[in-house]
Amino acid sequence: MTNHLKSLGLSSFRCHIDTQNIAWVEINCPGIPVNRLSGEVVHELGQLLDYFDRQTPAGLVFMSGKEAGFIAGADIDEFAGLDTPEKARQLVERGWVMFNRLARVTYPTLALIRGHCLGGGLELALACRYRLVVDQPGTSLALPEVMLGIFPGWGGMRRLPETIGAPAALDMMLTGRSADARKAKRLGLADGIVAPRLMEQAASQLVLSGKKRHRASGIPALMNHKLARPLVVRQATAKLDQRDPKKHYPAPRAILEIWAKHNGNALEAPGLIDAIVRSDTARNLVRVFRLQERLKAFGKKADGVTRAGHVHVVGAGVMGGDIAAWCALKGLNVTLQDQDRNRIALAQGRAGKLFARKKKDPREARAAFDRLVPDLDGNGVAHADIVIEAIFENAEAKRELYRELEARMKPTAILATNTSSLSLETLRTELKRPERFLGLHFFNPVSRMPLVEVVETDGVTPEALAAACAFTGQIDKLPLPVRSTPGFLVNAVLAPYMLEAMHCIDEGISSETIDAAMTAFGMPMGPIELIDTVGLDIARDAGQQLSPDTPLPRCLETRLARNNLGRKTGKGFYVWKDDKPVKHSAAIAPSGLAQRLVMPLIEKTQAQLTNGVVADADLADAGVIFGTGFAPFTGGPLHYLATLKDGQPYAQSQTKHPEQPQAHGPGNEQGSTPQSDGATPPQ
Structure with a gap:
């Protein structure tokens, strides 16, 4: 591609002007595998727009120079420097102002999207007049900021509802759910869908077509009207209250408020910017994201390793x-x-x-x-x-x-x-x-559980381990290297947690009260429902394997004697109907119940780390989060332990607003733990 912008000295953009005076701008951030909108890249975008103010093209097409995708979002490394409210506001202002400028240019603009288009990348695409998506595996459009505990502050909260209507837009923003090429076209998020071999030809035709910018119509558009927004907010808030009654996660409610009261402009709510962007929850969810990226790195194909066929x-x-x-x-x-x-x-x-x-x-x-x-x-x-x-x-x-x-x-x-x-x-x-x-220890249900423990013993070759990790990454799972020891990491830490829950039942605390305490803490499911889901016989066998000298709880022995094995027999600690447990109202939990239940899990995590089952504390946290669903807003069990202040969970006490919690659940080869398709995956 001939670089007509060479005189500007841009490092992340290259441009070619074709015979129709269409400017083809290739985004290719140097030195990193994906395009990210760092402060430097946004500044260069401003220089690019300055150039086209002087040399107006017939049309402008943004495309990626990387095979991985279009743009993966903002540079989250810059979040670490947001140590004042002013810096947080400046970060939001930077993208908001730049993308508003892009949306106002007089010439037609188009985002040619191939591969992922996430967060700030989608906000840039929404600022363009047109979006053309390439129909291929991996094409994915999303505003996943909620998974990091933040909001899409660079115009997404305004433009996405205008483009596809409030119901679909809020669904995407509050869950982080993505749309592939065909769904994007169906929603109206994409103006067209095209095969890879025809993408440049189709982009040329569309950018010069003179078509008006797509806007939502009908009921979806009416739901975006300011008079209808309070109703939409009430309905969405009711769902959030069901998913996160203790308000552990701030971002979804902030998104609703900014959309409803400020038409998507977070700069009109500076207090919310600081409360969200610099919150403990956001910091911890960014930490979880980094942990996920570290696990993904284990799954990259190493030199000399052949991909499994x-x-x-x-x-x-x-x-x-x-x-x-x-x-x-x-x-x-x-x-x-x-x-x-x-x-x-x-x-x-x-x-x-x-x-x-x-x-x-x-x-x-x-x-x-x-x-x-x-x-x-x-x-x-x-x-x-x-x-x-x-x-x-x-x-x-x-x-x-x-x-x-x-x-x-x-x-x-x-x-x-x-x-x-x-x-x-x-x-x-x-x-x-x-x-x-x-060992390749998968978790049940395989289609929903992201973690695979890659189990090594002395004498296993590095090549075999690298191949196993690469295979795990190849099938889009997160490999966690662990040493061979009873229960490895995940099952080992779940055993004392479930045992303590059954001891509570023996003391007269109801199953419903125990489970309610832990879902309020932030777990995707309570320990008693988990035992029923896994199977009481499996819980017994695992307990005897991991703690052979520990007597079985009376409540477990009684049910085993009756062959009440949980979900698979229709009755365990709960009666199961239509594959769901029938629960009565929970009583008020005894003071400190959640802490009592969770501490054995945390202590076992620390013990497995000390025993060398995992290499470091971050990997221990990653394994427990992605293998059990341990409340992501805490940053993981060992990170959570480090934040305890005066005997109280410090990170939890600092949370201001609810966000939909991540719903990863534990499982083993006999049982299964469901995960809501609309849950916030770490993603």
Whole structure:
């Protein structure tokens, strides 16, 4: 691309003027894998607009010079320097003023969006007259600021409701939910959708088309009228109260207030800017984002590591079948082995529902289904790059299986177990290549739980570990390296938490009261509902594995004797109807109940760190957040412990407004913990 702006000395923008006098501006921030709107980049955008004030083009098209996507948002590294209210206000003002200027230019502008377009990137696109999205995997438009505890302050709160109407806009802003290319077109967020090979031709035609800027119409537009906004706010607030009654998260209510009272201009509410941008919640959610990025970094393909192309899964139960389905969804060829043909059929049925839910194009859903191949005889073993064992928890049965598998596997293949309780050192005793054996511990439900514990033992090669982590990243999961020890990290910290909850029941505190105390604390689900969801027999087995000398709580023994195993039998601590627990009203919780329940979890997290199960405190926090749903607004259990002040949770006491909490839940190979599709993922 010829750089017509070379004389300006811009580092993040290049420009070519074509024969139609269309300016093609390529955004390519140097030295980083994605485009981010740092202060320097926004300043250069101003210089760019100055140039076009003097040399007016027939049209201006913004596009990305990076394969990763359009723009990933603001530079969150700059948040660390917001140590005064004035600096927070200046950050908001910088983008608000610049994007308003872009929206007012006399020539037509277009954002050509390929890949992700997030946060400030979407706000820039909304300031353009047109948006053209490329129909390809990975194209995603979102305002996910709420996940960082902040709001879209650079014009998104005004322009998104004007463009697609208040209901859809608030849904996106309050949840961080994204839209792919087709949904963006359906909402009116995109003016057109185009195949990659035609994108520049289509952009030329649209930017010179003379069409008016798209605006919402009908009822969605009426709901954006100032007279209707109080009704919309009341309805949205009622939902927020249900999700976060203790008001742990400030951003959603701030978004509603700024939209309703200030037409999306946060500069008219400087007190809210400071209360949100510099809040403990925002700092902690930014911390969670960084933890997530660190886990993602483990999943990057290392030099010399070949990406997996074929996965063979042995065991078509809930975990094995769902692992196989997820791998097929993510583009891998998968063979699923089991002695029971009916079990494979059930796994295929669940897979079909997953593919239909995740792939809106029936052709893509069918392609995913075709990649999942039933394999009663295990013929796929010889072709697999990774073989995952997910059979029942019996050490001898697993060792016998490994003898058969290893004889048929490629020498370069990895053998992984999904065990959550058995010692890897015990399982590998008869392997000829133990250096290529490790754990890949998924959580249930596989389609919703982001974490995978990558379990290593002494002697495992660095190449095998790197390949396992890269495979985890390849299927869009977060790899957490952990050492082999009973329960690893996540199950080990959940066991004392659930045990303490059952001790409370033995003392006469109701299940509802216990669960209400912990959901008020910020957990996605209470510990008693969790036990019912996982299964009381599984809770017993895990407890005996992790604490063999600890007697079972009376309440657990009683229910086990009646074969009341929780959700799977329809009755445990709760009666289950329509796959949901029937709960009575909770009593007033005894003082300090939440702290009593959560402290065993925190102490066990500290113990696992001390014992070297994870490398450092940040990884311990990351594992517990993404594996159990530990309240994200706290920044993680060890971070939370460090903020305790005078015996009270300091971070919690500083929270001013509610935000929709993250709803990641724990699980193991027998149970499942649902996650709301509208929950705030860390994302």
